[in-house]
Amino acid sequence: MSKTDKREEIVRAALELIAENGFHAAPMALIAERAKVGAGTIYRYFANKDVLISELYQELEQRLYPVILENYVENKPIRERFLRLFTDLIRYFIANPLDFRYLEQFHNSPYGTEYRRDKILGKREGCDVFRNLFEDGISQQVVKDLPLVILFDLAFGPIQAVTRDHILGFVTLDEAMVSRTIEACWDGIKR
Numbered sequence: 240m241s242k243t244d245k246r247e248e249i250v251r252a253a254l255e256l257i258a259e260n261g262f263h264a265a266p267m268a269l270i271a272e273r274a275k276v277g278a279g280t281i282y283r284y285f286a287n288k289d290v291l292i293s294e295l296y297q298e299l300e301q302r303l304y305p306v307i308l309e310n311y312v313e314n315k316p317i318r319e320r321f322l323r324l325f326t327d328l329i330r331y332f333i334a335n336p337l338d339f340r341y342l343e344q345f346h347n348s349p350y351g352t353e354y355r356r357d358k359i360l361g362k363r364e365g366c367d368v369f370r371n372l373f374e375d376g377i378s379q380q381v382v383k384d385l386p387l388v389i390l391f392d393l394a395f396g397p398i399q400a401v402t403r404d405h406i407l408g409f410v411t412l413d414e415a416m417v418s419r420t421i422e423a424c425w426d427g428i429k430r
Contacts, residue, residue, distance in 0.1 A: 246284045248274040253295055258340035262292065262348060289350070296345050296354075299338050304366040306331050311368065317381040318425060320372055325398060325421045332402045333412055339402055359387050369394075373428075382428050393427045 252273035256265035267288055271278040285291040307327040311320065332339040345351040356362075361370060373390045376382025382390065401420050405412040412420070 245274070245276055245280060249276060249281055249284060249291075250295055250298065253291055254299075254337055254341055257292070257295075257344065258337045261344060262288075262350070267291075292345070292350055295341065296351070299342060300366070302335075303328075303331055303338065303342075304368075308366070308368065317372065317376040317379060318429070321376075321394075321425050321428075322421055324368065324372065325394065325424060326417060329398055329402060329412065329417050329421065332398075333405060333417075336406045339406065343399060343403065359391055376428070381430060383430055385428075390428055394424050397424050397427070 249270060253265065253270045256270055256273055267281055268278050270291075271281050281291070285294065307324055310327060311323055313320070315323070346355050359370060361367065369391070370387060373382060373387055377384055397420065401410065401412065404410045410416070
């Protein structure tokens with residue numbers, strides 16, 4: 240197994256275990272066992288578990304953003320941009336349930352709290368498409384004039400909940416239901 244393959248196996252194993260069991264129930268030794276590498280091998284690639292968790296999050300972002308931005312056109316009307324972004328986001332999560340489960344845990348943990356706050360407030364570099372969309376919507380008086388964190392909660396909260404329920408088998412998110420769900424989220428933030 241090459242160095243790149245070992246690192247990829249470690250990342251894959253960490254993603255699976257953390258998505259299945261949470262951060263605390265995925266010790267480095269178990270990750271190494273799942274990746275079929277020696278426990279010490281992980282530390283050649285990641286200084287510690289916190290670094291592994293952070294780098295895994297960054298890798299997931301790098302996979303996610305190109306997918307949701309592929310059909311996104313910034314000069315379209317706010318509603319159309321919202322529907323496009325969130326439809327592609329929910330489709331990505333449906334197609335990649337482990338990524339969703341990891342991201343959900345990350346954003347609701349001490350690891351992700353500071354990151355999420357800084358992202359919403361524009362203090363962290365990266366893909367700012369959602370924040371920019373909401374700011375544009377407020378300035379054009381198309382979106383309710385609420386604090387950004389509330390707009391994020393009103394938009395992402397339902398997406399997170401219905402995606403989780405789809406993954407758990409409580410609801411089936413076919414194309415029609417995805418469309419109706421995203422429309423309902425839009426209804427929650429539009430003026």
